[in-house]
Amino acid sequence: MADESAHRPASADQPALKLEEFLPYRLTVCASLVSQALSRIYCERYKIGVSEWRVLVTLGQFDMMTAKGIGVHSQMHKTKVSRAVAQIERRKLLIRRANRDDMRESFLSLTPAGREIYDELAPIALDFARQLIDTVDEADRAALDRALKKLAERSVQLAPDIVNSGGTR
Amino acid sequence: MADESAHRPASADQPALKLEEFLPYRLTVCASLVSQALSRIYCERYKIGVSEWRVLVTLGQFDMMTAKGIGVHSQMHKTKVSRAVAQIERRKLLIRRANRDDMRESFLSLTPAGREIYDELAPIALDFARQLIDTVDEADRAALDRALKKLAERSVQLAPDIVNSGGTR
């Protein structure tokens, strides 16, 4: 019987919806800010987009991988991977080598030039992430880690058929 | 002198860059999954996009506001607000009332029909957020809250001129 206002009946057990406290909104804003700040580093310096960045990092991490493998690991649709790979190949940062056991796919890996850029970029990216996480209280870091895992997991449960496009399909 | 491999010199104090552990990547993937799962609810049911959703929620929260105010509160660029407002107005979910003290702007508010949709949507959205946060250990929730604040803050410091477009400019 203690309505807060006439037009917004927000029942006793239901708190009001405040955008600035709404978790999906906060996650989006936070991720967007972080992502923008990071792309400053690689976009301006190496003229690559998010997809190319992910291909580069995945190949730097695994040395040799198929396009499909890159897609799975970096949560990107095969068409996006295909185009990103093509772009990076044009710039001679990666090479393809046929897989004789399955001629549909090929193994991709960084060229020395690609490896050079990766070796230059990786420490900068790690440093960026370090600067971010350093502002989070040390006691909170593991909690953040767990929370991100749970939230992603739960979203998929709540909408089972969503495409896990990782924001860059 | 204990290199892990010949080609990836990952110096002793610098851990390797793993995409799946890289915070900006994880944030993007998580936010994208959450966002997609949520839009299932309002996109399919009410045929509105993220910007329209934010306008609706902001007006539901504040009753009356200018376009500029909506932009500030929901982190959207004025052009995006303008178009979202126009779309929602076309559907007669909001009305404009001139501000006689400053004829450049006008006060926006929900019509009864708009309020009806809001009253229907808000509890669903809150319930969605509840279902998400419920999977996060209770002890971790405050930490997540603090972490998101710090991360957003730090990103802006690291790239001072980024536009806080909240993922939907």
Next chain:
DNA sequence: TATTGTTATACTCTATAACTATA
């Protein structure tokens, strides 16, 4: 028939600037 990868296409979003009208 199914899978890997590419290409085409239509569509939506995004960024920017230019503009109107008010102040």
Next chain:
DNA sequence: TATAGTTATAGAGTATAACAATA
């Protein structure tokens, strides 16, 4: 001159489907 808001436009990114080659 500056601000609120609108409109135009070019470019980027997106989803889908269709396709070729191989399995």
